[in-house]
Structures are given as structure tokens and as C-alpha cells.
Amino acid sequence: MTAPGVAERLTSLVGALRAHGMRIGTGETVDAAHAVDALGLADREALREGLAATLLHSQVQRPVFDPVFDLYFPASVGGPRTAPADRDELRDRLAAALADDDTALLGRLAAEAVDGFGAYGSPSGADGWSSYQTLDRLRPQTLFARVRDDVRARGGGAGFDGRLVGDEVRRRIAHFRALVATEARRRVAERRDRDEIARRAVAPTPDRVDFLYAGKAQLAELRRTVQPLARKLATRLAARRRRAARGSIDLRRTLRASLSTGGVPVRPVLRRRRPVRPELVLLCDVSGSVSGFSDFTMLLVQALHDQFSKVRVFAFVNRVDEVTGLLVRGAADPEGLGARIDAEAALTSHHGSSDYGAALGEFALRYGGAVGPRTTVFVLGDARTNHGDPNLPALREITGRARRVHWLNPEPRDLWGTGDSVAPDYAAIAEMRECRNARQLGALVSRLLPV
Amino acid sequence: MLFHSVDDVSARLAGTGYLASRAVATTVFLADRLGKPLLVEGPAGVGKTELAKAVAEVAGARLVRLQCYEGVDESRALYEWNHAKQLLRISAGRDETWDEARTDIFGEEFLLPRPLLTAIRGDDPKVLLIDETDKADVEVEGLLLEVLSDFQVTVPELGTVTATRRPFVVLTSNASRELSEALRRRCLFLHIGFPDEELERAIVRLKVPDLDAALTASVVRVVGALRAMELRKVPSVAETVDWARTLLALGAGTLDETVVKDTLGVLLKHQDDVLRASAKLDLDAV
Known part of the structure; x- marks a missing residue:
């Protein structure tokens, strides 16, 4: 039997965790109470582990759980009873x-x-x-x-x-x-x-940190999640491919096989699909505000590169340049990626603010050959043109040539179209999706990546 | 109840050669007390599977292991009818009536129990290890739900088999696929990370007792430094122990640039990791 004060403490702890987006059911709360009962309150670290075991479902929740636990089950009360320190x-x-x-x-x-x-x-x-x-x-x-x-x-x-x-x-x-x-x-x-x-x-947990407002430390934290996320996505892609490959019956081979069972087609033979690995083109805005998002996505796609026959990455601010070579594994240290792109690629002309119209136009003109009927194009950016010409025909041309074009926008949907954002105009041509944090990106990538 | 207290867990697991951190000991104690399955996640080589084996040894229980892989299904995980034997039985008793034959061939004798059913039947203590759960397909998870929440299995021809004695269940996962929320809810969650320096020293001392104590400390410190770097695959406890064995075999008395450089391949499995670590540790100075 737990003391009434503890039960209340526990439920408000659960409430605080839920406010951070963790899904904790009543059943888990009851388990946690059992855990408190079994462990007692004497050993605080054991209590911490016990509650974590019953309430959490994955390790990414742990960095949120620990400080919240410290608040509800503090190690001591009041200040240290010592003289003010010199x-x-x-x-x-x-x-x-x-x-x-x-x-x-x-x-x-x-x-x-x-x-x-x-x-x-x-x-x-x-x-x-x-x-x-x-x-x-x-x-x-x-x-x-x-x-x-x-x-x-x-x-x-x-x-x-x-x-x-x-x-x-x-x-x-x-x-x-x-x-x-x-x-x-x-x-x-x-x-x-x-x-x-x-x-x-x-x-919040790193996968829920907004790309646009992430600090340096949070971006470093995010980069550490690239490899595990890529592995997870690769498994999902493989499963999707397998399912897509199951399909129609190969009649000729089924009849041939049925001869060994006296003409009864006991085992239907399915048509094998020739594995076609799709091509991917990434077109990233790397100007100040959205660079955190672009860097993360580039690293993620690079980590997934063996899933595709060809991955090409282009970066732009107001001019476009290919940066595929800068992302090659081994040569790339993820921390310095942004700086290296700035140093080695020609991305700006006489001014330093992003210009989607000019960049899309130049891409269609110079790298049009990179986009073909097997190519899926991802455009990453907030579609803020600094009041320049959005150059919709250029995007239309790219859309016409590619298999699919997806636009991932790190801004919240409510802000699209406000100020100098031309997101609604672009969204009318290419599918635009909100992608504010690593969790959303993971979900989008696993759904949108071609198989 | 297998254990009296958290300290009891630590002490008895240590007796089998498994040094548990405080978190591991607490969670194992709770899993036993609350009678819930234990879902263990963590990087490869930190002793997830070993934990199940150690618990089995401590409890004097039989370890029943279900190794998951892509395409594992009901007949591999739960039970299967022994068709060949059933056919033999039918042809052996030709002059029987249909009713006699039918009730007979779906009896215990013709049932091939697979790990999940084995773990539930019988009165002796068992530890059920479901290894690499993330490798199995989503459908198998559905199968596990019934087994793990009620500890019962339904065989249509025989009825429902309910566990008279609940096994201690350990599921391991490398998180290559996100397990379903429903499965996670039924389990206690335990993440085994890399151990702290002190615990890792103790592990190395236990596994490689002949290695010099000062060298053991150095080994653990270097591994700790490698883990703090941004590498593709950081060395795990298994690699630390391998490295300690390597150094012992080479007869190295202390660590120096040449020794570390020559043996770095034991710890790091990717060429670009080796390059990066060499740069960070100044190994190229020689």
C-alpha cells in the first residue's frame, strides 16, 4: 500500500511526462505504483530506475524523464544548511x-x-x-x-x-x-x-526539437541520431520493397511447375520484379535559418545512400552548386558540414540572402539532366524568397521531368504564405509538407521515399 | 519470487559472472516482483542476451530461447502438428471408426511444442528468452501479445493452455525496427547502455583476470574516450574485453602509440572510424 501523498506525487509526475508528449496509460501508472511499493522510497536511484522501467517505452524519453523525476522526487528540500560560501x-x-x-x-x-x-x-x-x-x-x-x-x-x-x-x-x-x-x-x-x-x-526529446529553433548543442544531439534513424528507415524501406515485390502470378511458370504435381497448380509462382533502385535528387536551401534542417536531412540521405542507385545533392542560397562530393562518407565530419559547403561551393552571388526563383531557374538550366523519369526530387526550404520572383515555371519544369517532387518545409503550416513566404504558390505545383522536427522527418522519409 | 531485494539480484547475478549495474538489478527485481516481461534494448555487445542466461542460472531455471528472424511464424514460435506422425497413426489404424481416429490424432502426442508453448507448459521454472524481437515481422508481435499478457496459448483442437507457473520473460531488441506500442506497454523497459568506468573495469577484471590492473584501467579509459567521439560504431563492452584479451596475448605491459595503433582494429570496425580515432588520439605522431 503506498502512502496517499506518494500516489498523488506519482500521478502528477505522470501528468508532467504526458505534457511532454509521452503516451503513458493508466495501466503503466498502476505498475509504477506497484514498483514504488516493491522498492520503497529509501533508495532514490532504485526508485528512479523502477519508475523509468515501468513508465518509459524507449531510451529517447530518458533525457526528459530524469529532470522531471528530479523535480517530483527531489533529493533534498530547501538549501544546503551551510554558511554562505565564499x-x-x-x-x-x-x-x-x-x-x-x-x-x-x-x-x-x-x-x-x-x-x-x-x-x-x-x-x-x-x-x-x-x-x-x-x-x-x-x-x-x-x-x-x-x-x-x-x-x-x-x-x-x-x-x-x-x-x-x-x-x-x-x-x-x-x-x-x-x-x-x-x-x-x-x-x-x-x-x-x-x-x-x-x-x-x-x-523536449531531441526528435521533437524544432529544426528552426534548435541550438548548437541540440543540433549536435540530432546528428547523433542520424545513423540509428537511417538504419531504421532502411529496414522499413526493405520491408516496403518486399511487399511491393509480392504481386501477380506468373502463369507460364505456375503451369510449368504444376506438371510435377499432375497438372494441379499446388504452388503458384509469383512474378519476380526486377529490382529498380530509384534515383534521388536533393535540393537544399542552406541559408542561415534553415541550414540546421538541411544539414540534418543531407546527412540522413547520405546515410541511406546504399538504398538508391544514385543520390545527388545540390545546395543553394541564391545560386546552385552540387555538393554530393562533400557528403562522401569518411571525408565528411558531420560537424563541419555547413562550413565546408559554405567554403567550397559557389552558392551566393553579390548578395547573401536566399532567392528561390534564381536558384530554381539555375538548377533547371544547369542541372536539368540530373532529373529524369526515375528521379524523385526533394526540395528542402522555407520558401521565403525575400520578395524576389518565385519563378514558378522553373519548378513546373522540374516537376514535369521528375517522377515525383516533394517539398519539405521546416516552418509550421500556419506561417506558410505570411510575409515573404510563397509556400502556397509552390505548394500548388509540388506537394509541400510540413517537416518541423526529426520525428516528422523520419515519418515523411519512410513514407515518401520511392521503393 | 526469485529475489528478495535489489541487492540480492546484484549479488546473485555477480555470482554467475554477470556484473549488473544498479539500473539492471532494479529492473530485474521489478520484473520478477510484478511478473511482467522485461524488454531489453541497447547497443550490440552490452550483454542483453547474457542477462537472460544469467537469470536462468541464478533461478535454476531452464532457458527456453526463441530466436527471431524475418519470416519466423506461428509454427516456429508456438506449436506445430506433427503431420508425418499423424499420417502414420491414420494408416496404422485402418479399421478404426472416424470418431476414434479424429479425437486421437489431435492429442498431445502429435503436438510439437515450439518455444512459446514450451515456456508456458509444465511446472518447472523457466526463463523465456525472445531474442532480437525487432527482427521478427509485425504479425509475430500480435502472437506475442496474447502470450505475454495472459501467459496463455490457444490451440484450437486442444483448448487454451494457461501457464501454471509464469516464466520469467526477457525480450531483446536492437531497435532496428520500432516495436509496437502495444507490445512495449506489456513490458518493463530496460535500456542497457555502456557501463560506467568502474563497472567496466570490474567486468574486464572478471573476464580477463590476468591483465595488469593499471593496464585494465588504461584500457577502460581509452574505450571511454572513443565512445565520446562521433563514430559510426562505437566500441561495446564485448570489444573492450576482446581488446583486453588481445593486449594480454601480445604481452603488452603498458599502452603506447604503436600498440594502440596496431590493435585499434579490434575496437573499431570501420576504416573511417579508425582514421578519425587515430587523428583524435594523436596516433600519427609516431
């Missing part, structure tokens, strides 16, 4: 803890740091706790050299693995920053509505 003294202790890699101590230091430096608002009653302000005052990243030298001096860096010390220390500092963020969220939640904090202050 900045330099705290930095000294932090450096020592980082050098020792003492996780428990780091957690306590994070609590002290937020308590000492994170409060903002009027001095009479502080309004909140800020991890940003804490880290800004404490500057743990400036301890890097000191901690590294400390570790080396203690002989932790002797021999070959000495070269790893730098990265390890960097990871420990990043871990400490995360601890500070968790602690600040917890303190804020004590003051304000916990459900509200859980909804707003916890970042």
Missing part, C-alpha cells in the same frame, strides 16, 4: 572535487553554488534561482587548466592515457554544469508551481 573558497573545493571525480561531492557543491550565487530578485525575498547566473559567477570552465594539471601532477596522466585527461576533465565540468541546472530547477520548483516548471524548464 566564491574563491568554493572554486578551490570544486577544483579538488573535479580532480578527484567525486560525483557525490560535486552534487553537494552544486547545491551550495546555487544557494550562494544563484538567487536573484529583491534581497528581502529572492524571486528565483538561476543556473545561468550561478555558472556565470562561478565560471567552472576556467578551472579546466588547473584541474588538468592537478590530475597530471598526481600521476593520473602518466603514459598513454595522459592524453585523455583533457577530455575527461571537460566532461566532468559539463557534468557539474548539468548538476547546477538540476539544482536550480529544484529550488525554483519549491517556490513556484512544480507542474509549470516541469513543463517549461525541461527540454
